[in-house]
Amino acid sequence: MFRTVAQFDRIGEENAFAVLARATALARAGRDIINLGIGQPDFRTPDHIVEAAVKALRDGEHGYTPATGILPLREAVAADVTKRTGAPVSPDNVVIVPGGKVTMFAAILMFGEPGADILYPDPGFPIYRSMIEFTGARPVPVPIREENSFAFSAEETLALITPATRLIILNSPANPTGGVTPKAEIDKLVAGLADRPDIAILSDEIYGQMTYDGLGHTSLLSYPEIRDRVILLDGWSKTYAMTGWRMGYAVWPEALVDKVRKLAVNCWSCVNAPAQWAGLAALTGPQDAVSAMVAEFDRRRRVVVEEANKLPGVSCATPKGAFYAFPNIGMTGWKAKPLASALLEEAGVATIGGPDFGVHGEGYIRLSYANSTENILKAMGRIGDFLTKNA
Ligand code: PLP
Numbered sequence: 001m002f003r004t005v006a007q008f009d010r011i012g013e014e015n016a017f018a019v020l021a022r023a024t025a026l027a028r029a030g031r032d033i034i035n036l037g038i039g040q041p042d043f044r045t046p047d048h049i050v051e052a053a054v055k056a057l058r059d060g061e062h063g064y065t066p067a068t069g070i071l072p073l074r075e076a077v078a079a080d081v082t083k084r085t086g087a088p089v090s091p092d093n094v095v096i097v098p099g100g101k102v103t104m105f106a107a108i109l110m111f112g113e114p115g116a117d118i119l120y121p122d123p124g125f126p127i128y129r130s131m132i133e134f135t136g137a138r139p140v141p142v143p144i145r146e147e148n149s150f151a152f153s154a155e156e157t158l159a160l161i162t163p164a165t166r167l168i169i170l171n172s173p174a175n176p177t178g179g180v181t182p183k184a185e186i187d188k189l190v191a192g193l194a195d196r197p198d199i200a201i202l203s204d205e206i207y208g209q210m211t212y213d214g215l216g217h218t219s220l221l222s223y224p225e226i227r228d229r230v231i232l233l234d235g236w237s238k239t240y241a242m243t244g245w246r247m248g249y250a251v252w253p254e255a256l257v258d259k260v261r262k263l264a265v266n267c268w269s270c271v272n273a274p275a276q277w278a279g280l281a282a283l284t285g286p287q288d289a290v291s292a293m294v295a296e297f298d299r300r301r302r303v304v305v306e307e308a309n310k311l312p313g314v315s316c317a318t319p320k321g322a323f324y325a326f327p328n329i330g331m332t333g334w335k336a337k338p339l340a341s342a343l344l345e346e347a348g349v350a351t352i353g354g355p356d357f358g359v360h361g362e363g364y365i366r367l368s369y370a371n372s373t374e375n376i377l378k379a380m381g382r383i384g385d386f387l388t389k390n391a
Pocket of ligand 1: 039060098099101102237
């Protein structure tokens with residue numbers, strides 16, 4: 001397909017970055033801003049991971065690496081994914097990328113073209129739709145509903161499939177809702193795709209290790225019958241508090257992996273070498289920092305939900321994964337985007353309006369609880385005061 005400059009006008013934005021910039025500018029101007037907007041852990045990357053990067057720099061790991069990543073790292077990813085999903089993963093199918101987003105970009109580019117349909121969650125991570133539109137494919141939103149605990153409905157997803165469907169994007173645990181799709185629902189979805197072997201699945205499992213209440217996580221790779229068409233998106237950003245390192249990975253099916261390798265050669269050559277050694281230390285070193293972080297998110301989750309349910313006109317379902325709550329603000333009299341903007345400008349609390357995640361996000365705002373309990377309590381107090389004064 002021939003791409004033109006004009007086609008780049010179809011690329012959308014991720015408003016969380018604009019909100020972060022505005023929150024930072026307000027804070028620089030002396031305002032006291034609490035950020036519940038940005039989706040990144042507020043923890044530092046664990047020390048042993050940082051030390052591995054420093055050591056790699058000192059040891060002279062300054063050059064290009066293989067385009068898909070250093071072998072020990074791909075081996076470690078393959079072993080980790082096998083341990084967590086039961087799928088026999090070869091290091092040859094692992095591609096290290098500069099952030100999970102790059103896997104999204106590659107997969108959507110591979111299947112998107114005019115005349116193709118791509119299904120994606122709505123509300124969902126905004127880059128899915130942006131990239132689908134970039135390719136000229138038809139974006140087909142799969143509604144993610146509060147009444148369904150913000151899980152995918154297999155029935156509703158399957159009903160949206162047409163002869164033109166090329167790719168389905170799944171995300172569980174989910175941004176922005178914190179929804180987790182139960183195994184029984186994924187079973188149904190996988191069964192429903194049996195007669196359409198031509199449809200690929202991009203399974204965004206970047207929050208896979210962040211589930212609560214003993215719920216656990218079901219990976220799409222754990223289904224042998226569809227492994228030859230599942231692209232598993234994961235990475236270090238959320239699990240190891242490494243958003244700024246730009247480290248992600250994907251497991252690609254045999255038929256596609258060499259195409260991505262060529263894209264890597266053409267586009268980013270390789271991820272920076274010290275970060276890859278840090279990623280290896282993350283996977284092979286102690287995991288207690290991960291469990292401590294998840295336990296802390298769990299405590300904050302309870303605080304956010306409890307406080308959100310005290311707000312006038314607000315009801316908040318308990319999220320089951322990731323580190324987001326998605327309270328329903330339908331009874332406040334506010335539309336979501338003006339409310340998010342007023343909360344930042346007037347109450348000094350950064351949040352993201354639900355419509356930034358799709359049309360089905362109207363009536364909700366996203367609260368990231370990647371902030372201290374003290375700040376969360378303060379922020380929720382400010383939101384309460386604001387809503388009481390501006391009902
Ligand atoms: N997928 C989802 C659902 C996300 O929320 C994010 C980041 O917010 C990403 C992927 C991208 O992660 P990365 O920072 O590794 O590119």
